[in-house]
Amino acid sequence: GWVQGNTVLMVSTLLITCLARWNPSPKLTPISYLVIWVTSIVLTFLVRQYPPDMVLMAATLFLTVCGVLSQQDAWAAFSNDVVLSVAGLGVVAHAVEQTGVIDIV
Numbered sequence: 001g002w003v004q005g006n007t008v009l010m011v012s013t014l015l016i017t018c019l020a021r022w023n024p025s026p027k028l029t030p031i032s033y034l035v036i037w038v039t040s041i042v043l044t045f046l047v048r049q050y051p052p053d054m055v056l057m058a059a060t061l062f063l064t065v066c067g068v069l070s071q072q073d074a075w076a077a078f079s080n081d082v083v084l085s086v087a088g089l090g091v092v093a094h095a096v097e098q099t100g101v102i103d104i105v
Contacts, residue, residue, distance in 0.1 A: 012040045031068055038063060 020033035038059050045055045064074040077083050096102060 008044055009041065012044065013037065016040065034066065035063070035068060 016033055016037040019036075020030055042055055042059045046052055060069070060074050063069045064071060
């Protein structure tokens with residue numbers, strides 16, 4: 001439930017914070033640990049069935065505000081034809097699901 005989900009988020013935050021302070025790898029910077037933390041939070045939300053569009057947009061916005069991503073890099077993927085095609089297929093799949101055609105098949 002709610003407590004278990006928040007416990008996972010708190011433990012992952014604590015673990016990554018400890019790793020960032022201890023820094024066992026000289027190749028990783030504090031920004032690297034921030035990206036690892038955001039990735040773990042995003043994966044947790046996606047596994048718990050939060051809306052993927054909102055989770056990924058929030059992560060992109062957070063990393064942009066923190067200065068990890070430039071605005072050009074953050075939003076460049078939306079001009080890619082493949083991303084737009086997958087988004088279009090998602091809309092079609094949702095519409096087919098809502099009409100009940102999948103239940104018939």
